[in-house]
Amino acid sequence: MDVKLYHTNHLQWGELYYDVSDDKTVLQFAWKDAQVILFASTVAQPEEIVERERKRPAKTSTNAKYIRLVFRDLAVKVLSIPVFIDLYNHFMNGVDRFDQSTSYYSTLRAKRKTWKPLWFFLFNLVLLNCYQLSGFFSKPNTKRGGHKKFLESLI
Structure with a gap:
């Protein structure tokens, strides 16, 4: 310093x-x-x-x-x-992209227990990584709804 x-x-x-x-x-x-x-x-x-x-x-x-x-x-x-x-x-924009992607379809809910927000963060991270590794992410003709369609098919 x-x-x-x-x-x-x-x-x-x-x-x-x-x-x-x-x-x-x-x-x-x-x-x-x-x-x-x-x-x-x-x-x-x-x-x-x-x-x-x-x-x-x-x-x-x-x-x-x-x-x-x-x-x-x-x-x-x-x-x-x-x-x-x-x-x-x-x-440097990796965190910003993660925050943006998870803000659309987040599983995070308001909780008072300290371990639950961490669990939901890790769950969102796993879902986003699975989406990016899947074929939904790399399809050139998918203009909108790729992430949503992936989550719907996962459910």
Whole structure:
């Protein structure tokens, strides 16, 4: 957190700092993109990088003057970024998609016992995963009602 609070304006794009947590189980990262990004992982390796096309930030964006030094006149540039950042960028909407999909046909009901909401969450997760693995999900001609038809056939 010190890196983000006190050293943000002194870092160049792409600088990476990391340290192991006190209990030696979590790797904590600070990586400079347009902002300093704080990240924690139990599986990421700091040495792993991947080349990705990145878009130049707008002139009005925060810290744009520091980031534009990397891009110069290019609108898009291939840059090296850590693999864990790339994985996050590609899969960050997974939770949102799960919430959206389960909101349409949820089994969750208001309960006072603490274990029941967890059970319904896991049940919804299993139903959604089964739907995505089924043929209902991959049919190209199904415009609407694929998920509903799957649940009806399952019942």
